[in-house]
Structure formats: C-alpha cells, structure tokens
Amino acid sequence: MKISKKIYLTTFVNLGLIAVIGMFAIFSFNQISTKFKFTIIADKLNASFLEMRLLEKNYFLYNDKGGLLEIQQKARETSVTLNKMRGDIVKAVGRDKFLQMQKLLQDYSKMVALGIKNNKKDAWTKKEIRLVGQKLKSYSENVTALERQHVWEIITKTSMVMRHSLWIIMIFAFFFSLFIVRSIRQPLHRIVALTKTISKGNFQKIKAKPPANEMGAVIIAINSMAEELSKREKAIVQSRRLASIGVLVAGVAHELNNPLNNIAIIAQTYSEVYDKLDKEQHIGFMAQVEEQVERLQKIIKNLLDFSKPKEPKLAEKDLNEVFMHSLELVQNVMTVANVQTRLQLADTLPTIYIDEHQFQQVLVNMMINATQAMSSGGELIVKTGYIKDKDAVEISITDTGNGIAPEFLDHIFDPFFSTKEDSGTGLGLWVSYGIVKTHKGRIKVKSTIGQGTTFTIIMPTSKKYKEEANEQV
Amino acid sequence: MSKYNILIIDDEKIVCDMMKLSLEQEEGYEVESFLNGTEALERLKEKKFDMVVTDFKMKGIDGLEVLRTVKQLYPKTAVIMITAFANLDVAIEALREDVHDFFPKPIKIKDLKESIRKALP
Known part of the structure; x- marks a missing residue:
C-alpha cells in the first residue's frame, strides 16, 4: 500500500473517531440541555403547585371561599403554562408522564371547582382536594428529582466516554505514528545505506522486489541510477584502458621492430646462402621465420587482450604472475624511456581473488605513470610481499622520478585531477582506485619531492576475501 | 690475404647467427658474436678486432659504452x-x-656489408 494512502487512511480513521465522539458529546449536551430546561420548568411548576397547596391550606384553616377561587385561578394559569411547555416536557420526560401530570392538574382543578360549586366544607371534598393536591405535588417533585438524577447520569457517562475516547485516540494515534515512521524509516535506512555504497563506487542494486509504494519508486529510481552509473563507469574504465594503449603502442612499435628486423635479416641471409643449403637447412630457416612470426603474434595478442572490454570474472590469481604479464606490456615503453626495472618479488604468495584483466589495467597504469614521472630515465622498483597480520598481499611500485607535491597528494585519486600538463585526463588513478576498491583492496601513496613516489596496493588474500564476503552475507 | 676479424654484439641470438652466416659468405671475414656487451x-681485451x-x-x-671502450x-x-x-x-x-656508421632497424645487410667494406683497409 502506498505510504500516502496509509497516512490518508489512518488520518480519516482518526478524524472519524473524533467525529463520533464529537457527535456523542453533542447528543449528550442536547439531552442535558433538554433535561435541564425541563428542570427549570418543573421548578416553576413545583413553585405553582406549592403556592396552590398553601392557598389550599389557608382555605382549610380560614374557610375562605375566595381562597378556592384563587387556587382555581392559579391552577388555570399553571395548566396554561403546562400546555405551553408541553413540547419541552414531552421531550424531556415523555408523553405519559406529561399526560399524567396534566390529568392530575385537571383532577385537582375539577375538585377545586367542585368545592366552589358545592360550597360546602364537607369532609369528602376536603379530603379529595388534599389528596389530589398531594398527589400532584409529589408526582411533579418525583419527576423533577428523577430528571435531575438523569442529568447527573448523563454528565457522568459523557465525561467517562470522553475520557476513554481520548485515551483510545491517543493510543491509536501513537501506534499509527509508530507504524508510519517504521514503514518509512526501514526502507529509508536501506536506501541511505545503498546510496552510501553507490557513492563509494560500488554500483550494486537492491535485489529484493521493491514494495509497491513511494519507497519502491525511490528504490527503482536508485536501481536505474546505479545501473546507469555502472554502465558509465565501465565506459570510463574502457576509455582509460584505451588511453593506456596509446602509450603502450609506442612501446609495442619498438617491440615489433625486433622480430621484424629479425625476419628481414633471416630473409636477406637466406637469399644469400640459398644455393648452399640442404633440405634440412631450408626448413631450419623457415622455422626461424615462423618463430619470429609467433613472437609478433604474441605481442599483438597481448595488446589486443588488454584493449578488449571483458566481463569481470573473479578468480584466484598469483600477484607475481599478474604483475609479470603487466610488465610484459609496459616493458618496451620503459625501455624506450630508459627506465630500468628492479624486481624484488616474494618467492611465494597466497593467491588473491581478482579479475586479472582489470587488475592488469591498474598495474599497467601505475607503471606508465611511474615511467612518465621519470622523463630522463630512472629506476622502477617493484616489491611484492605477504602481510601476515592482515592476511593480505601487497605490491609496491616505486619510481625515482620528481615526486608529487604534498598539496597534490590528497587529490591524485580524484577524478579529472592531473599534474601532467598535456597528456593527462586525470582519470587513470581514479579508475585504478575504483578497481582496487571493488576488489576490497586499498591503494596508498607516499612521495618525496626530488626522490620519487611509491604506490602500494594492498589486497586481501583469496581466503580473507571470501571470509569477508561470507560475513557480509 | 689477411683475414679481417669482425665482432658482432646483439642481444637477439638470431641476429648474431644470421649476420655471422651472411658476413662469413664474404671472402676473408672471420666473425665472432656475443649476446651481451660484458x-x-x-x-x-684478449683480441683485437678490425x-x-x-x-x-x-x-x-x-652500444655507446661498447663504442667508447673499443675506441679507448x-x-x-x-x-x-x-x-x-x-x-x-x-x-x-x-x-x-x-662511430663509423649508424643503421636503423630493420637493417639491409647489403648496405651493412658495403659500409664494412669501406671501413676496412
């Protein structure tokens, strides 16, 4: 479900709850107000009834006929009031109680009228008037008390319901917020972690099926960005490889010259001695030519292999061997530049888990850089060794060039940073850095102005690499 | 007729072999070859070459060091x-x-021989 939908839905649920409680409160207040209105009316009626009964007492005490007329007058007025208030009273206490009250009042009026008409103070009429009057007063008072009781109950109930509802809404809102925060935070954390790894040059994708919500859309966007970046990185790596080839070709041209020169000499000598050769010797000459052609093919194959883009394929490799293959490619560039090599390779090394083709690119790039740093010749010192406590293998490539200024040293792995005035694209070391990093290795650089620079690559052994990979899983 | 002693130095064995064979086709050339300057x-030091x-x-x-030593x-x-x-x-x-002459690779043996002939008395 979309996160926005979740938020809408829960907000609506919350609003619904509040509305229900609100309506309940309004209903309760209406009820209270109705009942309250009634108690005011009832108080008035009760006061009237009380007055009538006082008059009634006076009549009985002083036998004043005028008193009865007064009662009759008061009862008429009260009846008018009662009828006027009929709606409110019926609403508050119901029709039955109203009719009962009206009937009692009518009975009382009748009895009073009878008293006036008969004008005799007979015991029966007296008794009846008193009886009905008592009944009327106590009934009205009872009803009023009952309604007061009702009002109190409604207030108590409403207050309780409001209190509980408030708790329910608060708890619901709390858990809902928690739920929303969780449903946003969890994928967000994953996305943050992923973008961090992407920014480090590791263009992996989120493999799990993206959820069908906004986070899913972000994940899909990031995935396609990672894919695009990975494509572009591949293109850059390849363009760097081709740039290295530009340099290598100069060396290769020289390297081709030797076997070509050999073939030329063989051919010229062959034609000179042709007549003097027996069959075996003819074959011998041709075999020599073939050998030189094979040498040419090998040189060209090396260069082509290096230039071709290849799908990365990790395998256990011996660093010394990979280095020697790379050296073959660069050897002639160094020969032309009058750079001597001094190799101090460890006798045996644990294997490293690398893509040989990519790793060769790193070493070639480092050696070309070193050679270019020694414009008037020099020495390239290469050491390999095993670092026991880190379970890693290292290779250091040292030149005796001019060195790198300390202010540049922090930037040499940045893209587009170059100190070579004309030839540098500033991507070589950046690409190398990326390749080493994706192989879980590190590059270090140390440089002294006027003495030279040492690049050291530290790679985990195959064993360590796989252990780390397992840990990550 | 006196023989001329010729010394060939090249780190490619095939070059040494072929040049030796070719020069020995000529009358009066005695050729020795080595794969390195040392x-x-x-x-x-043991023998004078022409x-x-x-x-x-x-x-x-x-090559330059060989040239200097020879000239010394x-x-x-x-x-x-x-x-x-x-x-x-x-x-x-x-x-x-x-230096007597300077040849770029690939060399023409005919030209090389011509140059050698001119250099020898």
Whole structure:
C-alpha cells in the first residue's frame, strides 16, 4: 500500500473517531440541555403547585371561599403554562408522564371547582382536594428529582466516554505514528545505506522486489541510477584502458621492430646462402621465420587482450604472475624511456581473488605513470610481499622520478585531477582506485619531492576475501 | 690475404647467427658474436678486432659504452651501431665518439656489408 494512502487512511480513521465522539458529546449536551430546561420548568411548576397547596391550606384553616377561587385561578394559569411547555416536557420526560401530570392538574382543578360549586366544607371534598393536591405535588417533585438524577447520569457517562475516547485516540494515534515512521524509516535506512555504497563506487542494486509504494519508486529510481552509473563507469574504465594503449603502442612499435628486423635479416641471409643449403637447412630457416612470426603474434595478442572490454570474472590469481604479464606490456615503453626495472618479488604468495584483466589495467597504469614521472630515465622498483597480520598481499611500485607535491597528494585519486600538463585526463588513478576498491583492496601513496613516489596496493588474500564476503552475507 | 676479424654484439641470438652466416659468405671475414656487451668487452681485451658491429639498446652495457671502450682500446677499429629507434641524441653522441656508421632497424645487410667494406683497409 502506498505510504500516502496509509497516512490518508489512518488520518480519516482518526478524524472519524473524533467525529463520533464529537457527535456523542453533542447528543449528550442536547439531552442535558433538554433535561435541564425541563428542570427549570418543573421548578416553576413545583413553585405553582406549592403556592396552590398553601392557598389550599389557608382555605382549610380560614374557610375562605375566595381562597378556592384563587387556587382555581392559579391552577388555570399553571395548566396554561403546562400546555405551553408541553413540547419541552414531552421531550424531556415523555408523553405519559406529561399526560399524567396534566390529568392530575385537571383532577385537582375539577375538585377545586367542585368545592366552589358545592360550597360546602364537607369532609369528602376536603379530603379529595388534599389528596389530589398531594398527589400532584409529589408526582411533579418525583419527576423533577428523577430528571435531575438523569442529568447527573448523563454528565457522568459523557465525561467517562470522553475520557476513554481520548485515551483510545491517543493510543491509536501513537501506534499509527509508530507504524508510519517504521514503514518509512526501514526502507529509508536501506536506501541511505545503498546510496552510501553507490557513492563509494560500488554500483550494486537492491535485489529484493521493491514494495509497491513511494519507497519502491525511490528504490527503482536508485536501481536505474546505479545501473546507469555502472554502465558509465565501465565506459570510463574502457576509455582509460584505451588511453593506456596509446602509450603502450609506442612501446609495442619498438617491440615489433625486433622480430621484424629479425625476419628481414633471416630473409636477406637466406637469399644469400640459398644455393648452399640442404633440405634440412631450408626448413631450419623457415622455422626461424615462423618463430619470429609467433613472437609478433604474441605481442599483438597481448595488446589486443588488454584493449578488449571483458566481463569481470573473479578468480584466484598469483600477484607475481599478474604483475609479470603487466610488465610484459609496459616493458618496451620503459625501455624506450630508459627506465630500468628492479624486481624484488616474494618467492611465494597466497593467491588473491581478482579479475586479472582489470587488475592488469591498474598495474599497467601505475607503471606508465611511474615511467612518465621519470622523463630522463630512472629506476622502477617493484616489491611484492605477504602481510601476515592482515592476511593480505601487497605490491609496491616505486619510481625515482620528481615526486608529487604534498598539496597534490590528497587529490591524485580524484577524478579529472592531473599534474601532467598535456597528456593527462586525470582519470587513470581514479579508475585504478575504483578497481582496487571493488576488489576490497586499498591503494596508498607516499612521495618525496626530488626522490620519487611509491604506490602500494594492498589486497586481501583469496581466503580473507571470501571470509569477508561470507560475513557480509 | 689477411683475414679481417669482425665482432658482432646483439642481444637477439638470431641476429648474431644470421649476420655471422651472411658476413662469413664474404671472402676473408672471420666473425665472432656475443649476446651481451660484458662478454664482448672481455673478448676485446684478449683480441683485437678490425670491426665491431653492435646493437645500441642492450641490457647491462649498451652500444655507446661498447663504442667508447673499443675506441679507448683500439682507436683504429671501426664501430658500426645498429639501433631500433633513431634517436638524434644517441646519434650525436655516437658521432662524437667517432662511430663509423649508424643503421636503423630493420637493417639491409647489403648496405651493412658495403659500409664494412669501406671501413676496412
């Protein structure tokens, strides 16, 4: 479900709850107000009834006929009031109680009228008037008390319901917020972690099926960005490889010259001695030519292999061997530049888990850089060794060039940073850095102005690499 | 007729072999060849050669050093330098050291022979 939908839905649920409680409160207040209105009316009626009964007492005490007329007058007025208030009273206490009250009042009026008409103070009429009057007063008072009781109950109930509802809404809102925060935070954390790894040059994708919500859309966007970046990185790596080839070709041209020169000499000598050769010797000459052609093919194959883009394929490799293959490619560039090599390779090394083709690119790039740093010749010192406590293998490539200024040293792995005035694209070391990093290795650089620079690559052994990979899983 | 002693120095064995074979086709040439400058200079100390043909670019002692040593030991011995890449600096340096001739690769044996013939008395 979309996160926005979740938020809408829960907000609506919350609003619904509040509305229900609100309506309940309004209903309760209406009820209270109705009942309250009634108690005011009832108080008035009760006061009237009380007055009538006082008059009634006076009549009985002083036998004043005028008193009865007064009662009759008061009862008429009260009846008018009662009828006027009929709606409110019926609403508050119901029709039955109203009719009962009206009937009692009518009975009382009748009895009073009878008293006036008969004008005799007979015991029966007296008794009846008193009886009905008592009944009327106590009934009205009872009803009023009952309604007061009702009002109190409604207030108590409403207050309780409001209190509980408030708790329910608060708890619901709390858990809902928690739920929303969780449903946003969890994928967000994953996305943050992923973008961090992407920014480090590791263009992996989120493999799990993206959820069908906004986070899913972000994940899909990031995935396609990672894919695009990975494509572009591949293109850059390849363009760097081709740039290295530009340099290598100069060396290769020289390297081709030797076997070509050999073939030329063989051919010229062959034609000179042709007549003097027996069959075996003819074959011998041709075999020599073939050998030189094979040498040419090998040189060209090396260069082509290096230039071709290849799908990365990790395998256990011996660093010394990979280095020697790379050296073959660069050897002639160094020969032309009058750079001597001094190799101090460890006798045996644990294997490293690398893509040989990519790793060769790193070493070639480092050696070309070193050679270019020694414009008037020099020495390239290469050491390999095993670092026991880190379970890693290292290779250091040292030149005796001019060195790198300390202010540049922090930037040499940045893209587009170059100190070579004309030839540098500033991507070589950046690409190398990326390749080493994706192989879980590190590059270090140390440089002294006027003495030279040492690049050291530290790679985990195959064993360590796989252990780390397992840990990550 | 006296024999001429020719010394060939080249780190490619096939070059040594072929040049030796080709030069020995000529009347009166006696050829020795070495794959590196160190061994060749040892031999030069023992024996005087009339002509030295050396590659310029070699591991260890290079062609220029061979030229200098030869000129020190035997100023009259002619030296021909062969180089894979025509580098003006190298050429000037070699001329200063009184090189007899300078050949870029791939070499024409006919021209080389012609140059040798001219150099020998």
